[in-house]
Amino acid sequence: MGDDMGAPGSDTRDAFPAVAVIDGEGVMIGWTRAAEELTGYPAADILGRPVTTLLLPAGPEQPATRAAPDQGPSGRPSGGEWPGTRETKAGLVEVRRRDGERIVVRAEVAPLATARAGESWLVSAVLAADDLSGGTGSLLEALISHFPVAMAIWDGELRCVWLNAAAEHLESVFPHYRVGRALTDPIPGTDTEAAQEAMRKVLADGTPMIDREARWASPDRREERTLSTSLFRLEGLDGQPLGVCSLALDISRSRARDRLALLREASVRIGSTLDIRKTAQELADLAVPVLADYVTVDLSDATLPDAEPLQRLAATEASIPVFRRAGVASVHDGIPESLWALGEAVFVPPGSPFTEVLATRRPHFEAVLDTSPGTWLARDPDRARIIHGTGMHTLIIVPLEARGDILGVAVFVRNANPAPFTRDDLVLAEELVARAALSLDNARQYTRERTTALALQRDLLPRALCGGAAVEVASRYLPSGVHEGVGGDWYDAIRLPGARIALVVGDVTGHGIHAAATMGRLRTAVRTLSYLELPPDELLAHLDRLVADDACGDLDVTGATCLYAIYDAATRRCTMAAAGHPPPAVVTPAGEVTFPPLPSGTPIGLGLGSFESHDLHLAAGTVLALYTDGLIETRQADLDAGMARLGTALAGAATLPTLESLCAAVIGAVVGDGPAEDDIALLMARTRA
Numbered sequence: 272m273g274d275d276m277g278a279p280g281s282d283t284r285d286a287f288p289a290v291a292v293i294d295g296e297g298v299m300i301g302w303t304r305a306a307e308e309l310t311g312y313p314a315a316d317i318l319g320r321p322v323t324t325l326l327l328p329a330g331p332e333q334p335a336t337r338a339a340p341d342q343g344p345s346g347r348p349s350g351g352e353w354p355g356t357r358e359t360k361a362g363l364v365e366v367r368r369r370d371g372e373r374i375v376v377r378a379e380v381a382p383l384a385t386a387r388a389g390e391s392w393l394v395s396a397v398l399a400a401d402d403l404s405g406g407t408g409s410l411l412e413a414l415i416s417h418f419p420v421a422m423a424i425w426d427g428e429l430r431c432v433w434l435n436a437a438a439e440h441l442e443s444v445f446p447h448y449r450v451g452r453a454l455t456d457p458i459p460g461t462d463t464e465a466a467q468e469a470m471r472k473v474l475a476d477g478t479p480m481i482d483r484e485a486r487w488a489s490p491d492r493r494e495e496r497t498l499s500t501s502l503f504r505l506e507g508l509d510g511q512p513l514g515v516c517s518l519a520l521d522i523s524r525s526r527a528r529d530r531l532a533l534l535r536e537a538s539v540r541i542g543s544t545l546d547i548r549k550t551a552q553e554l555a556d557l558a559v560p561v562l563a564d565y566v567t568v569d570l571s572d573a574t575l576p577d578a579e580p581l582q583r584l585a586a587t588e589a590s591i592p593v594f595r596r597a598g599v600a601s602v603h604d605g606i607p608e609s610l611w612a613l614g615e616a617v618f619v620p621p622g623s624p625f626t627e628v629l630a631t632r633r634p635h636f637e638a639v640l641d642t643s644p645g646t647w648l649a650r651d652p653d654r655a656r657i658i659h660g661t662g663m664h665t666l667i668i669v670p671l672e673a674r675g676d677i678l679g680v681a682v683f684v685r686n687a688n689p690a691p692f693t694r695d696d697l698v699l700a701e702e703l704v705a706r707a708a709l710s711l712d713n714a715r716q717y718t719r720e721r722t723t724a725l726a727l728q729r730d731l732l733p734r735a736l737c738g739g740a741a742v743e744v745a746s747r748y749l750p751s752g753v754h755e756g757v758g759g760d761w762y763d764a765i766r767l768p769g770a771r772i773a774l775v776v777g778d779v780t781g782h783g784i785h786a787a788a789t790m791g792r793l794r795t796a797v798r799t800l801s802y803l804e805l806p807p808d809e810l811l812a813h814l815d816r817l818v819a820d821d822a823c824g825d826l827d828v829t830g831a832t833c834l835y836a837i838y839d840a841a842t843r844r845c846t847m848a849a850a851g852h853p854p855p856a857v858v859t860p861a862g863e864v865t866f867p868p869l870p871s872g873t874p875i876g877l878g879l880g881s882f883e884s885h886d887l888h889l890a891a892g893t894v895l896a897l898y899t900d901g902l903i904e905t906r907q908a909d910l911d912a913g914m915a916r917l918g919t920a921l922a923g924a925a926t927l928p929t930l931e932s933l934c935a936a937v938i939g940a941v942v943g944d945g946p947a948e949d950d951i952a953l954l955m956a957r958t959r960a
Contacts (some may be wrong), residue, residue, distance in 0.1 A: 282748075288395040292383065292505060292513060295390050296341050297322045301505040301513050304479070309376070309396065311369035324927040325366050337906075354681070374398060383424075383433065393424070393433065407918025420674040421448070421498075421519040425507070427512060429470055432483060441519065442499050444496045446486040460490030466500075473502045474512040484522070497523045525771060530699050533561050537703055539616075545717040547575060551598030554707040559600040562682035562699060565608045565663070566601075569594030569617045570671070570679035574715050576722065590618035590651060593625065596678055608661045610653055620650040621821070628668050630682055634701060635668040638691040644845070656748055662686040667697055669704040674713035724787045725750065731791035736764040741840035742895075742956040745930035747938055749951040751782070751901070759786035759831070760899045760952035761794050765801045770840040773801045776897040777833040777875075793818075793831060795874075807848035811872065812880040817848065819878030831875040838889065838897045840959065845895065847886045850875050853910060856917060860892035862925035864918040891960040896921060901949030902941055916941055930955045 278603060289309040292301025301312040310317075317324065317524060329792065364378045376396040383393040423431055424897035428925055430453040438448045446458045452735075454463045454470065465485065473480055479726050480502040488495040506514050541553045551568040558566045572939040575955055594617040599609050611617050619625040624635040624647065644647055650656040659662075663686045671678040681704045685692065738744040759779025766772055775797055779790045796817060800810050811833060818831075834855065836847035851874035854866045870883040888897065896917075903913025920940035927933045934955055942951065 288397045289397075290505070290516065291394045292648065293394060294835075295392075295394045299324075300391065303505065305443070306834075307395075309368075309374075309398075310366065316369075326364065366396075377780035378550075381433075403649070410437075420518070421517075421521075423448060423516065423517045423519075424514055425454070425470060426514045426551050427474065429467060431516075432514070432886045435595040438519070440500070441487075441496065441521070443489050443494055443678050444492070445498075445519075455859055457636075458490065460492070462486075468915055469500075470502060470515050470517075473504050473515055477504045477512070479503045490645075495523070496521055496630045528562060530695075533557070533699070537706050541703075541707050542713065547711060547714045547715045547718060548597050548712050550707065550710045552600075552613075553598070554703065555598035558683060558700070558703060560602045560688070562703070563667075563685055564602045564687045565606075565661075565684040566599070567596060567609065567617075567682045568598030569682070570597045570670070570711070571677065573676070574678045574711060576715075576719060586671060590620045592616040593619050593629070597679070603661075606655060608663065608684065608686070610657060617691060620647060623647045623651065623678060624666070626669050629677060630672050632672060632677065634670065634697060635666070636692065636694075636697050637666040638693070640666045662754070664689075665691040667700050669697075669700050671704055671708040671711060673708040676712065678708055678711050678715070720752070720784055724782075724784045727784060727787045727791070731787065731794065732761060733763055736954075737766065737955060738764060738772055738959075739766045739770070739840055740959065741766075741770050742774075743930055743933050743956055744774075744954070744956045745954045746955070747934045748950070749938060749947050750900075751944065751947050751950045758903050759790035759793075760901065760950040761790045761937050762897065762952045762954040763794055763798060764954070767801065767804065767837065772838055772840075772956075773832065774836045774838065774895065774897055774954060774956055775801075776899055776952055777831060778901075778952070779831045780951075782950075791830075797833070797835070806884055807837060807846055808882040810835055811848050811850045811875070811882045815875050815878060815880050815882075818876040827934045832900075833875055834894070836897070838895070838956070843889050843891075843958065845889050846884050847887070848872065848884045850882060853898070853903065853914065856896040856898075856914075856921055857887065857889070858894040858896065858925050859889060862922055864921045864925075866914055866918070869938070889958050891958055893958050894925070895956045895958075896937075897954040897956075899950065901947060901951040902938075902953060905948050929949060930957055 273727075282844065289306035290301075290303045291299060291306050294300045296462070298319060299317050300319075302312075302317055307313050312325075312395055313621060317579060360380045364376055366374050366375060366376050376398055378394060378396045381393045381395075381784075383391045387501075421435065421441050423438045426432050431447065431450050434448055434450060442448045446452070447454050447456065447462055454467050460654070469480055469483060472478075480500075483500045483502070485500065486495065486497050498519045499522045500517055503516045505514045505516060517607045537557055540557055542550050544550070547570070551570060555568050557565040568712055571594060576595065596609070596611045596613050596615055599613060601608055601627070628635050640658065640659060642655065648658065663684050665685045667682070667683040669681050671681055681700070683692070683696075683700050692916065694841060732748060733746075736744045736746055742764075746762055746769055748760065748762070759781060761779075762776045764772060764774055777790070777793060777797070777918040779786050781789075796814060797810070800817075803810075803813075805813065815835070831850075832852040833850045834847065834852040835847055836855065837848075838845045847869060849869050852871070854869040854871075857865050857867060858864075861933075867885060867887055869885045872882040873879045898917070900910065904910050905913065905916050917937070920937045921933075923940065924933050924936035925935060932951055938953065
């Protein structure tokens with residue numbers, strides 16, 4: 272009984288009947304919104320009044336009401352004075368609306384027993400022109416036998432007092448569909464708490480609950496149904512709720528529901544990563560077979576910056592390379608519909624639907640694919656052969672457009688499903704493609720920024736390190752495989768006068784181009800300050816003030832960390848200081864690994880200048896390992912656990928002959944084969960004899 276149950280003249284063929292409840296004395300005690308729409312009487316004006324208020328008096332001035340066999344001449348159900356015998360009665364009745372208009376309805380009167388009103392009558396009515404029974408038989412019988420919606424009436428205690436056959440058929444998944452059974456009755460394997468709460472809310476405030484979707488399963492879990500349920504309150508004479516009418520539609524196999532589920536799945540599956548090709552494949556996989564039997568996602572050069580430019584490829588006599596295949600899926604094994612494999616250039620003829628979609632930025636829709644002579648397929652014999660050979664008969668092409676750019680096209684085809692595409696299918700395809708296009712554009716922008724940042728970082732990091740006569744040096748840099756963009760990790764080895772060398776590692780917070788550029792500025796600043804031959808603690812203090820006093824913001828690196836060490840080969844003394852950075856690892860010639868108790872200091876950029884130097888004596892052959900926190904810190908382990916893991920790796924590889932092999936072994940042991948959670952910089956120096 273929805274709000275669309277309208278006045279005479281409205282289309283009620285697909286609506287629910289008006290329902291009222293009448294007590295044993297013929298007084299109206301229950302009224303629904305559909306009854307109000309049918310008669311014009313709101314509940315406040317009809318409850319408590321006799322049913323004769325709605326019935327026309329019989330008389331010679333009234334046109335004769337066509338009566339069913341079980342009617343009296345007045346149009347009231349026969350059988351004596353109201354209510355007569357307690358059995359179901361039906362027939363045509365002439366009813367007077369509140370505005371005086373006469374309407375003919377087919378009414379059904381059935382006995383009803385309620386806890387509040389005792390023996391009463393349930394009246395169902397529809398306009399005779401829209402009679403669901405087709406003018407023959409009983410209206411209630413038609414509802415019970417043929418109405419596809421499960422109807423049930425529940426009293427104030429949530430006990431089922433009436434239901435139709437459609438509801439009885441759902442008893443296997445909803446055992447409370449049984450007259451006399453209350454929702455509160457416990458049944459193993461069935462949880463009705465949510466249904467109880469919904470009904471009590473409708474009983475309490477009278478607000479209908481429309482299309483409440485819920486999944487129900489049989490107690491043995493062998494059968495499962497998805498029901499869309501609407502609840503409406505029946506009000507009593509005293510204004511208190513008399514009961515609830517429930518209408519449940521089985522949407523387990525609903526096409527509309529499948530489409531909504533597909534869109535919900537698209538929001539989760541498409542764009543799960545910032546990988547362009549994976550996102551394109553996700554779109555193709557998602558649309559097959561729910562929407563199409565064969566789907567391709569073809570992207571332009573601008574969307575795939577790492578691919579060979581299509582301009583370098585030679586065009587054929589009939590077609591030119593326009594796209595590269597980035598995603599493809601089919602219901603058939605081996606994808607026999609595809610002329611091109613993933614990654615290959617896709618050729619299209621001029622004047623084809625593909626070029627038209629690119630030019631107009633509008634989708635191409637062919638419910639029945641035109642393969643007759645003289646079409647664009649005549650200029651594309653390879654496609655024509657595939658279309659005929661695989662039985663393609665309906666086609667949709669949608670442009671992949673995001674933020675004003677055309678990224679490519681998505682093509683949807685059916686050849687196993689005999690049904691042609693509809694306009695609803697086109698709308699669904701456009702929605703899927705729109706979501707995918709945004710994800711593809713995000714991936715494209717991320718790829719561009721990451722590529723640029725990696726190139727910038729490679730240019731800013733030292734290409735070749737030289738330890739001179741003081742030390743042998745080696746390094747490794749490993750970009751993060753998790754964060755959106757490279758980070759600001761850096762390292763350097765700076766030769767100083769007098770057989771000395773400065774070793775430095777640092778970490779700028781953040782990721783992306785800004786972090787890489789800031790890292791380059793900070794590395795330049797450290798290199799410049801190192802030529803002043805300042806002790807490590809003083810150099811870090813100067814660097815801290817330089818960043819803190821930077822008025823132009825060129826060195827906006829608040830929170831950056833740094834470790835700066837100076838090794839003097841003549842005295843074998845190594846002096847170091849840290850600015851919020853973890854201590855280095857020291858590997859003795861015997862393979863013993865220690866982490867010196869270096870004061871951590873404050874990060875660069877705070878302007879506090881709180882740094883202390885620490886001196887070490889390094890014997891010939893000692894290895895000093897400087898690193899950033901990405902090497903030792905993970906989501907599963909803290910810094911202490913990471914340092915212990917690093918110490919074990921260094922000890923196990925200490926006998927390797929070269930620093931290069933030692934670097935590789937440490938990275939392999941600590942990081943493994945998986946992607947690094949954060950950027951890693953590792954700088955190793957071995958003191959010479």
